[in-house]
Amino acid sequence: MSNFLFGRYLPGSSWVHQMSPQSKLMLSFYFVVVIFFANNIWTYAALSGLILLVVLMSGVSIGYFLKGIRPLIWLIVFTVLLQILFSSGGHVYWHFGPFSISDTSLINGGFMFIRCLLIIMISTVLTLTTTPLAIADGVQTVLRPLKKVHFPVDTLALMLSIALRFVPTLMDEMETILNAQRSRGVDFGSGSLRHRISAAVPLLVPLFTGAINHAENLSTAMEARGFTDSEHRSKYRVYRWQRKDTISWAVFLLIGILVLFIRKS
Amino acid sequence: MPVKKNTLRLNMLAMFIAIILLQTSIPLIGYIPIGPLEITIIPMTVVVATVLLGTVDGAIIGGIWGLTTFVRAFVWPTSPLAAIVFVNPIISVIPRIMIGVVAGVTYTYLKKHFKSQTASISVAAVLGSLTNTVLVLGLIYLFYKAKAPQLYQINIKELLPYLLGVVGTNGIPEAIFSGIVTPMIGVPVKKIFDRTGR
Numbered sequence: 001m002s003n004f005l006f007g008r009y010l011p012g013s014s015w016v017h018q019m020s021p022q023s024k025l026m027l028s029f030y031f032v033v034v035i036f037f038a039n040n041i042w043t044y045a046a047l048s049g050l051i052l053l054v055v056l057m058s059g060v061s062i063g064y065f066l067k068g069i070r071p072l073i074w075l076i077v078f079t080v081l082l083q084i085l086f087s088s089g090g091h092v093y094w095h096f097g098p099f100s101i102s103d104t105s106l107i108n109g110g111f112m113f114i115r116c117l118l119i120i121m122i123s124t125v126l127t128l129t130t131t132p133l134a135i136a137d138g139v140q141t142v143l144r145p146l147k148k149v150h151f152p153v154d155t156l157a158l159m160l161s162i163a164l165r166f167v168p169t170l171m172d173e174m175e176t177i178l179n180a181q182r183s184r185g186v187d188f189g190s191g192s193l194r195h196r197i198s199a200a201v202p203l204l205v206p207l208f209t210g211a212i213n214h215a216e217n218l219s220t221a222m223e224a225r226g227f228t229d230s231e232h233r234s235k236y237r238v239y240r241w242q243r244k245d246t247i248s249w250a251v252f253l254l255i256g257i258l259v260l261f262i263r264k265s
Numbered sequence: 266m267p268v269k270k271n272t273l274r275l276n277m278l279a280m281f282i283a284i285i286l287l288q289t290s291i292p293l294i295g296y297i298p299i300g301p302l303e304i305t306i307i308p309m310t311v312v313v314a315t316v317l318l319g320t321v322d323g324a325i326i327g328g329i330w331g332l333t334t335f336v337r338a339f340v341w342p343t344s345p346l347a348a349i350v351f352v353n354p355i356i357s358v359i360p361r362i363m364i365g366v367v368a369g370v371t372y373t374y375l376k377k378h379f380k381s382q383t384a385s386i387s388v389a390a391v392l393g394s395l396t397n398t399v400l401v402l403g404l405i406y407l408f409y410k411a412k413a414p415q416l417y418q419i420n421i422k423e424l425l426p427y428l429l430g431v432v433g434t435n436g437i438p439e440a441i442f443s444g445i446v447t448p449m450i451g452v453p454v455k456k457i458f459d460r461t462g463r
Contacts, residue, residue, distance in 0.1 A: 032339060123340035155275065162279035167286050174287070174294065196297050197442055200306060201449045203294055208313065208454045211284055215276035216461045223272055230275070 008068075008127045014059030015244060016129045021138030023245040027252055028126050034256045035118055040264045044114050050255045051121050060128050068124045069117065076116045084109035136161040137239060158230040166214060170207065177206045273461070274322070281314045281326050289333050304439050308397055309447045311361070312368045312390045316451050317458045320369025327365035331358030350405055360400035368393035382455070383448040390447035391440050398436030402429060 011017075016024070031047075038044050055065065084106060085099040092102045130138070140157030147153050178188070181202055188199050288295035288307050297304045307330055315323025335358055338351035351357040368389040375385035406429075 119339050159275055159279045159282060162276065163282035163286060166280060166283040170280075170283050170287055171291070174291070197446055200294070200297065201446060204306070204309075204450050205453055207284065207294070208450065209457050211280035212277070212317075212454070212458055212461055215273065215280045218276045219269075219272040222276075223269060227272060229271070 008124075009131050010060055010064070010128050012059050012129065014057060014129070015248075016054065016058040016125060018242070019244050019248060020239040020241055021130050021134040022141035022239065023241065023249065024126055024130055025135065025138040025142055027248060028122050030252060030256070031122050032119055034252075034259055035115055037259055037263055038115070039111070040262070042262045043259045044111060044118075046255055046258055046262070047118055048114065050252070051118055053251075054125055055121065058125050058129050060125075064128060065121060065124055069120055072116075072120060076113060079116065080109045080113045083112050132164040132167075133161055134237075134239070136164055137235075137237075141239070152230075154230045154233070158233070162218070166211075169214070170211060173210050174203070174207055177203055274318070277318055278322055278325060281310065281318075282329050284310055285326060285330050285333065289330070289337070304435065304442055306446075308364055308394045308439070309390060309443050309450065311364045312386070312393045312443065312447050313451045313454060315365045315369045315393070316372055316386055316389065317455060320366060320373065323365030323369045324362045325365070327361040327363070328358060331361035334358075334361070350401075353404075353408060356401060356404045356408065360397045360404065363396050363400055364393040367396040383452055386448040386451040387444045390451075391444040394440040394443040395436070398433075398439065402433070402436070405429075 031050075035047060038047055055062065084101060091104075092100050094101045126135075136157055139160060140153060143151070143153045143156070181199075182188070186199055186202065188196075188203075191199075285307060288310060295305065295307055297306065311323060311327045311330060314326040318326075331354075334351050335354050338357060371392050372385055372389040375388060376382070379385060
């Protein structure tokens with residue numbers, strides 16, 4: 001199943017795998033911000049080079065990335081076409097009604113294509129080298145400053161990791177429910193609007209009921225093991241800041257400064 | 266064994282977040298495609314969560330959905346519209362939080378004054394769904410009417426009628442749909458929910 005979050009993790013021991021999840025998260029975020037500063041060929045070249053380096057360091061074959069991009073390619077092409085047809089300014093080659101094609105719109109369209117690719121690449125690196133649970137852990141670390149304003153960071157992180165833990169379980173249950181309904185002759189995915197709407201109900205009711213039962217059982221199990229609050233919990237795996245994180249940040253910051261210098265002002 | 270309210274609440278929220286994540290990634294239970302349009306079922310999940318857990322928790326679930334939409338707009342957009350519009354966190358997150366708030370307030374009010382739970386959930390679902398559509402539309406209008414967006418240099422003024430058309434044609438059937446289906450899901454699930462935790 002093609003998916004943007006689950007079942008994409010590839011185990012490994014590369015440089016990127018070994019980095020701490022919090023710095024991977026922040027680096028991805030930082031990278032996306034830097035991408036929006038890029039506005040000429042040199043800045044995009046620098047960022048593409050950086051991504052290539054990251055992909056090499058992740059030890060994941062490039063085929064996985066291409067597989068990740070393939071289902072999105074039409075969407076990107078469509079967005080780029082919108083960009084080309086609807087933007088204004090520059091030397092106009094062709095225009096009809098609200099549509100026009102000009103040299104600036106073509107250049108902007110090309111840049112947008114690269115930008116989409118870069119963002120998808122960095123997020124793919126993140127999900128291929130980090131387990132969902134590690135990402136939840138990273139979120140907890142990144143949000144820690146919010147504790148000062150009494151934002152329940154730990155509770156949120158615990159909730160998130162329980163949710164991520166139960167996504168595959170609920171997915172399996174849904175599969176079972178789907179097959180059970182199919183064996184009774186329910187046809188999903190075709191028929192009139194009313195038919196499809198009524199097909200959703202016998203899917204969702206058991207799914208919700210199952211989820212409620214899970215919540216209750218899990219609560220009992222947690223309390224039986226002495227769970228009181230989510231603030232003072234210890235962790236099985238502790239992710240520490242390492243030298244690899246520092247070096248990666250240094251490289252990313254350098255490229256970021258470079259982009260600021262060579263961008264068209 | 267009776268469990269503490271806090272633990273149960275934590276786990277209920279976690280389960281609903283899991284369901285939302287599932288719905289955003291599996292088309293069959295998250296979106297119903299009808300011709301060129303797509304009707305989301307996710308607002309109904311938010312409304313059901315609101316009815317079961319209360320207004321605040323419904324708003325949290327809505328907020329999580331909004332955050333998922335926001336992140337997805339960058340890395341895995343569902344449509345070109347999403348890639349353009351939902352990169353603005355105000356447009357992607359706030360309307361979804363408000364689904365929970367509006368549905369919660371409506372439901373608590375109606376429950377006090379009317380007997381029929383089906384009708385209360387139905388009205389709450391219609392209003393919740395409309396809140397989403399109206400706020401998304403309104404915020405797109407507010408943000409993109411005056412100035413061209415900086416992130417994507419598209420001339421939005423020309424695109425605006427198309428955007429509004431798409432969202433509008435989606436929004437009306439979506440509201441009707443949630444009004445009919447949400448009580449069909451909400452009423453039996455609430456019965457089971459009321460039995461838990463004691």
